[in-house]
Amino acid sequence: MLSRFLGALLACMVAVAARAQSTPIAPVSTALDGLDVIASVSRDALEVGETLDIRLLFSGDAASSARLAFPESASDQATMKLGEWDVLAVKPVFDAKGVRVGVELQVSTFDVSTPLKSIPLTWGTTTPMEGNANLPTVTVQSLVGEEADPASFRDIAGAMDVGAARFSNTALVVSIVVAILAAIAALAFFLRRKPVKIELPHERALRELELLAREGLAIPGGCHAFYIALTDTVRSYVSARFVIGATRQTTREFTTHARASGSFNDAQVDRLTALLRLADYVKFAGAQTDSTRAREDVAAARAFVAETMPRAATAETQERAR
Incomplete structure (x- = not known):
């Protein structure tokens, strides 16, 4: 053996x-x-x-x-x-x-x-x-290899027939009462909760970029982890803000769709392409950058978010800066 x-x-x-x-x-x-x-x-x-x-x-x-x-x-x-x-x-x-x-x-x-x-x-x-x-x-x-054929997947099992439920009159009444009490308790709980502010895509992106700017290449994992976090932030922002499947596309597919969408001008797409290509070389080819270049790339990502976020949010951001 x-x-x-x-x-x-x-x-x-x-x-x-x-x-x-x-x-x-x-x-x-x-x-x-x-x-x-x-x-x-x-x-x-x-x-x-x-x-x-x-x-x-x-x-x-x-x-x-x-x-x-x-x-x-x-x-x-x-x-x-x-x-x-x-x-x-x-x-x-x-x-x-x-x-x-x-x-x-x-x-x-x-x-x-x-x-x-x-x-x-x-x-x-x-x-x-x-x-x-x-x-x-x-x-x-390609690193990905052949694509999976969706037709090759099948359900593991069909629907399970559990039969008709049989309740007595007493059990039915008890169930209804319990359901009503549960609904009242849930309603009271939600009414007493403080409203939760929903974080918009550009707010989340700017918050994560601010954290990256503070930590820089000193984050655990160094240059490789830094550029993974940076590109994940940019891709997630574009996906949520413009409904483009950026997180599931290669750099080439993403930039092609971004240019065709009409949501960005050529200069924005070119800067985004340069950032993502550099990140790909760091992640896949083992390239290294210094702290100065890392700060420049975070600044470029911030500028991209600031230029493409909603106009109302841009005015609010400028007002806060004053």
Whole structure:
């Protein structure tokens, strides 16, 4: 029995290790006008949120002038994108003599429907040229996996027939009296209760953001727990305020529906998208931020709530601030 258990455990460990290691794939060559490019990738399959390393090696007459068609360094990370893929890092590749012969990129995505097939390039000094370097095929797998088919679910059991209840006249009278007394007691209880103020969605969101602003990254769980709490607050506010299923959607689905709903302007959707994407990298890819960035993100969430809460609530908030 013990040997069978150890054998099964070993098989599971081998399966997990095999899944974690993707098969190396052959580089892909692209011949352009005066420029030859050899593209290689670190693996052929990854899950959403994981990183992919890409190396482009240049040769030919125009190799020294070859560059990426987007900024190779940017203070604003939003400008370093390849469609739905985020460019996390870019660095040049040099040969033994110190000559620049290529470039390396690190990219990631949370979209499984848009494969990265090529990298746009520019080259040439007198006459600028543009083209695309083809990449090996890379597949992106969802963390969620296949969706469940609702048709596969069935009731566990049908309705239970308990039969007709039979009461005597005395029992019926007693039951009615007890029900009346219970109703009177309940009514008296509710009349004596103090009215409870219902917390509106924007009030709850601002209260939770104020707590996050005070605690910052010092909350139990650190950066990971902080951004989970921050995005949960924003998503819950949007769900309650605008009836959008934000808590059950991916970042891509949520921002698409938010833009289509007409409840937000483009600037608000862009700020919300940037906040949620950063939080996704922290939660799924293990990225880290400092206290300054955490405070900035809380301030951005507060501004989003203040801009989108009801006008009457906005006027009341401004009056209190005076």
